[in-house]
Amino acid sequence: MCQRMPFSNDDLDFTYPLPADFENRPSCYICVYKGKVAIDPLNLPDHQTILHEDIKDVKTKRIVQYLGSLGEKLCYAIGLESQEEVPYGMQLVFLRDLMGQIDDRTLALAGRAVQLIDFELTSKFCGRCGIPTETLEDRGKKCPKCDLLIYPRLSPAVIVLVMQEDKVLLARSSHFSSDIYSVIAGFVEPGETLEHAAEREVMEEVGLKIKNIRYFASQPWPFPNSLMIGFIADYAGGEIRVDGEEIIDAAWFSRDELPNFPGKASISGHLVDWFVKKEEKRS
Missing domain, CATH: 3.90.79.10 (Nucleoside Triphosphate Pyrophosphohydrolase)
Incomplete structure (x- = not known):
């Protein structure tokens, strides 16, 4: 009875952290702001609506989450800090509004992107003592004062x-x-x-x-x-x-x-x- 469901993506390799040769691998990214995804409304339903190639300035971005790899291609989520950062010609839409508008594989990536950016934004400080957290190599966060471990909520x-x-x-x-x-x-x-x-x-x-x-x-x-x-x-x-x-x-x-x-x-x-x-x- 097991079936493949929307928002599931068996093609995506979730292995973390980034591979050692990540700087030499082709990449793509999804832009997220306050739970919304930046899309190119002119390209629906093509995957390029939300999935963009070759991150040239990923090191300058303050909020970045690695989503996983699709074959050789590495996928990232970029957390925008204001609406002014939305790429030119794109607009923000709620994740629900993309259901049925883009292919299932890209929809699954968008769902993962929204959740991981939300985790990044809500885990900056320790929920026990309020100290800024440190990022671990396995996607978790750790409080340097009380050793509280935090991982994406499920x-x-x-x-x-x-x-x-x-x-x-x-x-x-x-x-x-x-x-x-x-x-x-x-x-x-x-x-x-x-x-x-x-x-x-x-x-x-x-x-x-x-x-x-x-x-x-x-x-x-x-x-x-x-x-x-x-x-x-x-x-x-x-x-x-x-x-x-x-x-x-x-x-x-x-x-x-x-x-x-x-x-x-x-x-x-x-x-x-x-x-x-x-x-x-x-x-």
Whole structure:
């Protein structure tokens, strides 16, 4: 059931730090400012919209993060310090607005760039004692006073498609528009396994028990720093009782009566699409 998801990039070599011969390697870069990416609107959907070749002045940039390599080419993120630094002819757009506008490989690079620039900007000082941090060779930061280690934040979250015979459980979040339904999701808490988190989230949000939890796929989700781990599970008991806060409506739906649900830019759309295709094969 494992599938390749948007924002994942198996072609990118994440090995860190930079290779010893980095100065002699071809390079490209993505410009980021306050969570937005600088694009050339005239070149959509070409990858050159955001990916630019040959960093001539990388040593003069104050905020630079190495993203990884694509073959021989080294990829960097440049953190802009003001809107005035946006390259001529380009404009800033939110990462979400690039979904469906550029190829998946470049979108994954942009997602990684936004997250690593955010880490650089939010880890300048120690969260324990306030002292300026030092950069380590493995991308982490260290406080020279109290030895606190800091690494890019990653928040694991489970997302669960629950089935009861030929129906699927879909719910409407208070954060969604009025006609969008999706599967149950939530963050993993300290001390939990992923399976335990899936059981807890379904019980908390809709009051149902689940069983036969099995892995579907995972997806990096840079809004702002999540890793979505998708599961499929079977209904094991209970009546739907929404919490009224996070979830304001939930119901069982057959393939022929599905409401509007997220597209396949997110793993939730892939889960529902898997259910539809599974039921189609039965008929």
